[in-house]
Amino acid sequence: MKLSDIVEKLSLEVKTCKAGLENEVKGAYVSDLLSDVMGNSKDGDVWVTLQTHYNIIAVAGLKNLAGIIIVGNRPVQDEILQKAESENVTILVTSLTAFETAGKLYQLLK
Amino acid sequence: MTLKEISRLLNASVINDSTDIEMDIQSACSADMMSTVMYYHSANSLLITSLTQPSVIRTAEMAGIKAIVFVLNKKPDANLIELAGLKNIPLLSTPFCMYTASGTLFEAGMPSCFGK
């Protein structure tokens, strides 16, 4: 499934890197801890988190994640969005909670 | 949904003795950042997390979380189990990751705790 399909089905707002919407999503990973995502996420996962720290961009890049979904309407600072844009990381936002986002993705991706 | 049902769906083990497995859980919250648990809290909910330090129990106590599921087979140490016992907070441990645990419970009809 493409990231764009998930954007449509979950009504996500696209914040950065529209080109990434063509990415193939192979799975999902839900965590707010960078070390957990570094250790356990897989190539092509879409990452669901409420973490908005600067380093999420580097983690998404290093792990080759399909995109980041920031949940709970968390505000994302402009400098983080700029960094994501320049490093080709797609950031999507939603008002859904992490639990709901995970639940809906689980039904779409299985 | 009862804790018994949750534990069956998640292949989870119950960590503390004297847990009331018929306890009714009305919503779930998946998070590792404790402040957000307190921000989005709703009473009688289940916390799904990968963190196992005592401040997780304190967060549950303050936010009115009824029970906690630790993902990725994480097991807390004896101090945390004792603290949870004092506060009557049941602890479960599931081999699933947060994504699968959340997805499984969502699919079985568990509502989310309130969003913003």
Add this chain to the structure above:
Amino acid sequence: MALDIDHPIEGSFQIIGGNFDTAGAASSQLKSKLVELNVNEDVIRHAAIATFEAEMNVIIYAAAGRLSYLITPTYIEIKIDDMGPGIKDIEQAMQEGYSTAPEWVRAMGWGAGMGLPNMKKNSDEFKVDSVVGEGTLIEMTLNFPE
């Protein structure tokens, strides 16, 4: 409903910086006190959350601090003062998502940049005074419902 007490009740607890294992002990004791006095459940939860966030800030950033409270028939006042680094820009620190916490703190589930916003959200009156290099004083008041 006003609280059925003859005199205001005061008390305080010490908070030791850096100790994550006992983090929340002071807030928990205050919460027990409020439960004992039969305070409205919502007020208890709001007070517990606001106090715990303030206590965590002392544990994360300061060497030591003190939590003191005053319970009257109509409101509760909570003060947390610490010997910490102080807050340079309070307005910025009040923004949701802004945090100066180091990675090891975030790895323990704290430092999401919601501490001060959570304190404000859960109290009726909220005030921060801070001097860089000296410390921070947080004052919160929660009114009991009519």
